[in-house]
Amino acid sequence: MNILLVDDEPLELEQLEYLILQKFPTWKIFKAQDASIALQIAKEHDIFLAFLDIQMPGKTGLELAKEFSGLYSMDIIMVTAYQNFEYVQTSLRIGVVDYITKPIIEEELIAILGRYERLGRYSEPIVNALKIIHQEYSEKLTLNYLASKIHINSAYLSRKFNEEVGMGFSEYLNDFRLKEAQKMLIDFPNLSISSISERCGFNSQHYFSQIFRKVTGLSPRDYRLRETFH
Template sequence: MNILVVDDEPLEIEQMVYLIEKHFPTATVWKAQDASQAIRLARKTSIRLAFLDIQMPGKSGLDLAQELRTETKADLVMVTAFQSFEFAQQAIKVGVMDYLTKPIIEEELVRVLNHYTAHSHYSETIRHTLQIIHEEFDERLTLSSLASRIHINSAYLSRKFQEEVGTGFAEYVNHYRLLAAKRMLCEKPDATISSIAESCGFNSQHYFSQMFRKEFNTTPRDYRAKELYME
């Protein structure tokens, strides 16, 4: 599922991306800092859900929402520091499905996301499995050990996971670990690559670096240098 986050404040974007990837790591998040960039992304990518900041230089979020209505079939959610009847009326007129107020509250964002993703429709078995992965991704997690913990057959869990989540168990765990590592590289600039790999559940720095490059088309070291330089 493709999600678009539009805000002229880079820190606001990164906070949203962090929270989305934390709770919905299978989503692909696209970022734009103005309406023109957002429209270009929408024209080349099948956006399912877009979060639009209402106050931006040039076109406002509401103006952008009107334009996106003609370009995509995406559900639109406004992000604003204001709560007013007039704003709600304008948002309804352009087909906005929901809105969030700043500063973003994690629980509210998850509530909104649940309306537009399959996550809220996961079976109890898969919800339990995902909870364990999200809380213990830094530990040694295998399909068989996890299946044993929740008292089901490992082959059944493998099949259910693929059917409901849309990816294999091992692929999901690795992807979630890589997202965690991506955040940690910036949050802990003095930590070694090896220690970050270990903290995120990887057995070796070499394997971690290989997987990171495959996933993000850059090395952990180069990614950190680029992100810290941009700050």
């Protein structure tokens, strides 16, 4: 799997490369210190996952992410020294799947990369389906929409999803949305439960709270309180 790391600080690039290869030594890492080099690498290689630093001279990481999203099908993770919700809002709008803050904590990085650990064992349609879910989970996703995006029959996709992922499309989507919501509840304590519910793609706050309690045993508010003062 080809991974692209973009940061204007060489030491940051080396640290990120080291942490990734410790866990996934067979992944191929490409590094760039500015957007122009990153764009050239993406043009020449099939990049699956990109880590982009937000604060870079010239074209910012967010501008580069927007350009990548328009040109290629890759998962993008933003790297930032600031926990700024405006960055997250912009990131979600342009299809960024996650963000991680500096200084990078190894456990947090491995948790994010864990999603990709099994991708080598999935067929191409399932890999493509998962990439769309990770990028568009905040939207109203349906199995039919997913099947049309990757040009296969929806019944076939449903069967393959169950066989390979071990759960149905809806169950996986809800599980992914809940994990994103859990992260957002902690990272943005001033953001309302209603806003988090909406940004994670749930139809209503009531349904979000209901399914959140079923999975975690706590309401979103109680979960936030517990994790904040843990």
